[in-house]
Amino acid sequence: MEIFRLNRTEEHDNYAARFGASDGIILVFPLYTDAMPGIVMAFIEKLSPWIGRMKGKRLGFIIHSGFPEPAHSRYIQRYLEWLCSKFQAEYAGTCVMGGSEGLRYMNEGSMDNKRLLFNRLGHDFISRGRFSPDTLKRIAGKEKLPVAMRFWFRLTGFSNAYWDMLLKKNHAYDTRFARPYSVE
Amino acid sequence: MKRITIVNGIQEDVTGFEKSLDRMMERLRNRMVFECFRLREMNISYCCGCLGCWVKSPGKCLYKDDMVSILKSVIRSDLVILISPVVMGFVSPLIKKATDRFIPLIHPYITIVRGECHHKKRYGRYPYLGLVLVDKESDSMNDSELITAVYKRAALNLRSRLLFTVCSNGSTEGLEHEIDDF
Numbered sequence: 001m002e003i004f005r006l007n008r009t010e011e012h013d014n015y016a017a018r019f020g021a022s023d024g025i026i027l028v029f030p031l032y033t034d035a036m037p038g039i040v041m042a043f044i045e046k047l048s049p050w051i052g053r054m055k056g057k058r059l060g061f062i063i064h065s066g067f068p069e070p071a072h073s074r075y076i077q078r079y080l081e082w083l084c085s086k087f088q089a090e091y092a093g094t095c096v097m098g099g100s101e102g103l104r105y106m107n108e109g110s111m112d113n114k115r116l117l118f119n120r121l122g123h124d125f126i127s128r129g130r131f132s133p134d135t136l137k138r139i140a141g142k143e144k145l146p147v148a149m150r151f152w153f154r155l156t157g158f159s160n161a162y163w164d165m166l167l168k169k170n171h172a173y174d175t176r177f178a179r180p181y182s183v184e
Numbered sequence: 185m186k187r188i189t190i191v192n193g194i195q196e197d198v199t200g201f202e203k204s205l206d207r208m209m210e211r212l213r214n215r216m217v218f219e220c221f222r223l224r225e226m227n228i229s230y231c232c233g234c235l236g237c238w239v240k241s242p243g244k245c246l247y248k249d250d251m252v253s254i255l256k257s258v259i260r261s262d263l264v265i266l267i268s269p270v271v272m273g274f275v276s277p278l279i280k281k282a283t284d285r286f287i288p289l290i291h292p293y294i295t296i297v298r299g300e301c302h303h304k305k306r307y308g309r310y311p312y313l314g315l316v317l318v319d320k321e322s323d324s325m326n327d328s329e330l331i332t333a334v335y336k337r338a339a340l341n342l343r344s345r346l347l348f349t350v351c352s353n354g355s356t357e358g359l360e361h362e363i364d365d366f
Contacts, residue, residue, distance in 0.1 A: 007232070030233060034337040035274070038281030039230040044272050067301045075334045082273055082330060101235075150296045159301075163292040166239040178243040179307055181256045181289070 006043050016046035024058040024092070024125060027080075030100065031065035035076045044083070051086050058129045059084045060092030062121075066101035070140040073098075093131035095121055096140045102162055114139075186366060189261040189311065190220040191254060193268040193279030194318060199354030201267070201318045208356040212363070219257045223278040226250040230281055237288035243306055244288055251285045259289055261311045263347070263366055265359070266335070270319045273327040275335075286342060302341055310344040312366075316359055318352050 004015040006029075019025060029040045036044070061080045063073045073096040084091040103111070117139050124132045145153070153159065167173040190209075194202065202222075209218045229247045236246040245251060258264050266283065268275040291304040315335050317328050332349040339346040347366070350358040 007230075009230075032231060032233070032280075032284045033286065034341060035280065035334050037231065037233070038277050038284050041271070041274060041280040042230075042277035044274070045277055048272060069300060071300060072337070075337050079274060079330050079334065082327075086273065144299060145296075145301065150299060153294065153301070154296050159294040163239065166235075167242070170240045172240055172242055176242045177291070177306070180241075180244045181252075181259045182307065183256065183260050 006039055009039065009042065012043050012046050015043065016049075019047055020050045020053065020057075022057065024060075024129070025089075026060045026062060026092075026125065028062040028064075031063055031067075031073050031076070034072065035079070047087075052088050054087035054089035057087075057089045058092045058125070059087065059089040060125055060131055061094040062097070063094065064097045064100035066099070068099040069142070069144050070096040070098050071143050074143075090129065092125055092129060093133070093136055095131055095136050098141065105162075185215060185217050186263065187217045187219070187261040188363065189254070189257045189264045190218060191258075191264060191266050191279065191282055192220060192222045193224075193266065193276045193282065194222075195224055195269060195271075195276055195278060199318055199320050199352070201352060201354050201356065204354065204356040205267075205359075208360050212360070216363070219261070221254050221257070223282055226254075228254075228281060228285065231284040231287070235292070238292035245285060247285075251282070254282065255286070255289060258286070258311060259307055263314060263363065264311045265314045265316060265363075267316045267318060270317050270327050270331070274331060275317075283338060290342060297340070297343075302343070305343045310342055312345055312347045313339045313342070314347050314359075314362060315349045316352055317349065318354070320353055 004011070006012070006015070029036050032038070063076065065072050077094045077096065080094055081091060117135055120135050121131055121139070124130065124135060164173065167176050192202070209220070227250045229249050234246065237244060240246065266279055268279040271277065289306060289310070291306040293304040294301045295304045313335065315332065317331065328349055328351050332346070336346045348362045350362055352358055
């Protein structure tokens with residue numbers, strides 16, 4: 001098993017060559033403006049020689065987003081399914097996980113359940129060649145925020161406390177509403 | 185006069201679209217102000233996701249590259265037209281790289297829009313978006329539906345709206361029709 005870090009753009013040609021030589025690939029990226037980051041799109045462009053030549057290979061995707069609802073990632077999921085069909089690879093599924101921005105601040109204990117689910121995801125991929133729908137559902141959680149939670153978000157500005165904490169830590173809280181690109 | 189920012193993500197102009205675009209802008213110059221950015225000739229870094237533009241220097245990207253001039257133009261315009269070839273069924277990496285870098289224009293705070301979490305506005309007003317997909321192969325235009333769906337979402341997250349998607353094999357006729365009514 002190998003991990004290719006796509007932020008190493010100088011390696012994209014090398015990674016693209018090894019993409020087609022792999023039996024199974026999981027492409028992982030954060031959701032940037034509702035799709036893959038530009039750096040991932042630059043890598044996807046390099047994969048054109050593999051169109052129609054990935055028969056028998058398994059291809060899965062993991063998208064994580066700062067927004068809590070997986071619904072935001074479903075639009076680009078449709079593209080990934082289409083891309084997989086262009087390669088003629090076997091679609092292993094798309095795992096969508098919301099609320100990832102705050103993960104780094106979660107304590108080890110509260111991460112246990114997520115870790116367990118991701119271990120299961122990897123196990124499914126290796127043993128069955130695809131992600132289990134049940135695991136995907138458990139990782140994704142509710143597609144949209146329940147009405148009560150939306151009301152609570154709006155009322156309390158709960159998520160803003162996270163941003164305020166980071167802004168204060170960086171001594172940037174007082175300028176948080178700055179509009180530096182306005183033309184006076 | 186309406187202000188229009190054109191973000192050109194064409195990597196290699198194989199269809200002659202850019203010449204048509206120049207002629208179109210010339211025709212409309214007495215009614216509209218255009219600012220045109222050719223991404224392939226600009227120094228723009230990939231967004232690294234540091235979120236510094238939200239929590240370290242609010243509203244300002246930490247990279248000091250050519251994206252600054254685009255963001256200034258975008259936020260003062262009425263319409264932003266994104267021009268891209270169809271690459272592997274999606275927009276070009278150049279256009280994706282540029283639109284990733286739009287995030288300093290919005291605020292990290294979350295609000296509920298249409299029952300979903302979205303970011304709050306940083307600025308008082310935002311331009312509409314338009315998308316032009318340029319490809320010499322008309323078959324590629326079947327991909328426009330998927331691309332449009334994603335860019336409608338991107339527009340919503342920019343607290344704006346995607347007004348149109350135009351598919352072109354090199355002509356600006358469809359685009360001119362769209363902006364003529366704008």
